[in-house]
Amino acid sequence: MERSYDVIIAGAGPSGATLGYELARRGVSVLLLEKDRLPRYKPCAGGITVKAARGLGLDIAPVTRSVVRGVRATYKRKRSFTRWYDQPLVFTVMRDEFDHLLVRRAREAGAALLDNEAVCRVEISSRAVRITTTARTLESQIIVGADGAGGVVARDAGLMRGVVFGMGMEAETSVAAEKLVQWDSLMGLDLGHIRGGYGWVFPKKDHLSVGVGGPLRQVRRLRSGYRAVLKSYDLEAGSVSRLRSHYLPVRRRGMAIQSGRCLLLGDAAGLVDPLTGEGIHHAVRSARLAAPVIHRCLESSSPDLQGYQEAVDRELMPELTAARGFARLFTWFPGLCFGLVEGHDRLWRACCRLLRGEETYVSIKQRLYPFEGLFDLLTV
Ligand SMILES: Cc1cc2nc3c(=O)[nH]c(=O)nc-3n(C[C@H](O)[C@H](O)[C@H](O)COP(=O)(O)OP(=O)(O)OC[C@H]3O[C@@H](n4cnc5c(N)ncnc54)[C@H](O)[C@@H]3O)c2cc1C
Known part of the structure; x- marks a missing residue:
């Protein structure tokens, strides 16, 4: 065994790098493990909505295209x-530059980084977590899967089945x-x-x-x-x-994203907006929700991370569930949706406010009263 950390995070994308930063600045010993050499290219439109940019707590002007x-x-x-x-409405970035900015912030706060080193296997016991990488074996109190869609951590922890x-x-x-x-x-x-x-x-x-x-x-x-x-x-x-x-x-409501000493963030937890495909906003928000739960858990030396899944269900899922309803409407009636936004300035402005975080899917849904109940059927 080479070294042990309080927390090891698999994946240094926006979710992993944000959690690395949030934990390091709380004084937690944290290691980011990234399979690619950084900075790395990522297929992504690189659209950072104003609402996502606001949640970063970081000036992205240096990487804004x-x-x-x-x-x-x-x-x-x-x-x-x-x-x-x-x-x-949106700032555009290249993901290699943007993600690297977040990783640099985490490192400056004190997070350790090993890049070009993939997590291959995760073994979680009641006492600790053992992580086998392409180069070594490590131990931690907590493992975080920020390793994207179909990640190794979710697989080995038996989470996110049926996503x-x-x-x-x-x-x-x-x-x-x-x-x-x-x-x-x-x-x-x-x-x-x-x-x-x-x-x-x-x-x-x-x-x-x-x-x-x-x-x-x-x-x-x-x-x-x-x-x-x-x-x-x-x-x-x-x-x-x-x-x-x-x-x-x-992710669907109720799908497990936490178990024992393990939790999942961002894409690994399926927190992509089902209507737009935007994922960075919720990746960062999930990291922000996880940080205080992990910190409390380490301070009390009890591996109870359940508060994290509850926080995601409470804070993020109502919005993602409502987005699912709008995604269904859009799937069935794309021409109608197009025409409505084209012809109605109020709707266009509501879409813009949605991108800016001044409106939510839930608030738009509430305005559908008295058809709100019918709308909820779309989210089942
Ligand atoms: C084509 C496309 C366009 C998109 N456009 C947008 C957009 O414009 N705006 C937006 O908000 N979202 C967009 N998304 C979604 C967005 O890319 C993701 O939601 C976001 O990257 C999630 O961040 P994350 O940190 O959870 O995961 P990721 O960014 O996927 O990061 C996961 C990291 O884990 C690493 N990793 C994987 N396996 C291992 C392993 N075994 N060991 C160590 N490291 C590992 C990966 O190399 C990667 O660096 C797009 C997605 C796609 C596919």
Whole structure:
């Protein structure tokens, strides 16, 4: 056994790095284990909504590529509209730069890091946790799975069985300067090519991130959907690099994300917004909910982390559950949803406030009264 820590976190993405920071600044001895060499590329649109940025407690200006203030929406290449908002909606980043900023903050607070070293096996007993990596064996009081969708920690702890997956496919796309300038402060949202999913274009200063996502049952349509997005926005298919896909895991109410000395964060816990695929906001929030529970648990020397799952169920799940209802409506009636946002300024502004965290799915749902009960049937 090489060394022991109070807490070992598998994965140094936004959830793991945020928890590393939160624990280190509370004086906890914490190690981040990351399978890739950092900084690492990650297939992601790199959209940090204003609500997510606010929750980071960190200035992301040094890694911000573009500030989005408007949306160019298209539906089946037949209808389109462009709308602007008077305030920022989304900041775009490259994930290698953004995630590395979070990891650096954790390290500066005192967290240890081993990168290019994967967790291979986790054995949890009533006394401690034994972690076997590609290079060594380590011990800790608590293990945290921040290792993304289908992570090793959830597997070995027997958590997240039956999680529902979506899938996203994304590529960095270089375009001519005159085309790039058309996307200044604008993001693209393309509907109607993938049932229950959508395509996007995010400006990244010197190129565009173009992608498509949807339910796993639509996985075979992702490639053609991706080409359709390029066509909708008249972008060249030849200029695409790093076309990659990745899972989008969605937790259902009651699904176990904690057991004994183990808990899961972010994508490992399936905390992705089922409507938009946004995951960074809840990844960070889950880390913030876990930190005080872990700290209390270490201080009382009793491995009771149950408060974490209760906090996630109380603080995050009502919003993610309501999002599931809206995702169903969107799956069944994409043209209607498009038309409603196109034609109703109040709805457009509500969507913008949602991205900014000034409105929630739950608050929008409450305005559906007296049909709120009917809406709840969609979330079952
Ligand atoms: C195509 C696509 C586009 C997306 N666009 C957006 C977007 O615009 N905005 C948004 O908010 N969300 C987006 N998401 C979702 C977002 O990427 C995730 O929700 C977010 O990264 C979750 O953070 P995390 O820290 O939980 O996990 P991750 O960011 O996945 O980090 C997990 C880390 O664990 C490491 N790891 C995995 N296995 C091991 C192991 N065995 N040992 C050690 N380390 C390990 C991985 O290398 C990785 O660094 C997108 C997802 C996809 C697929």
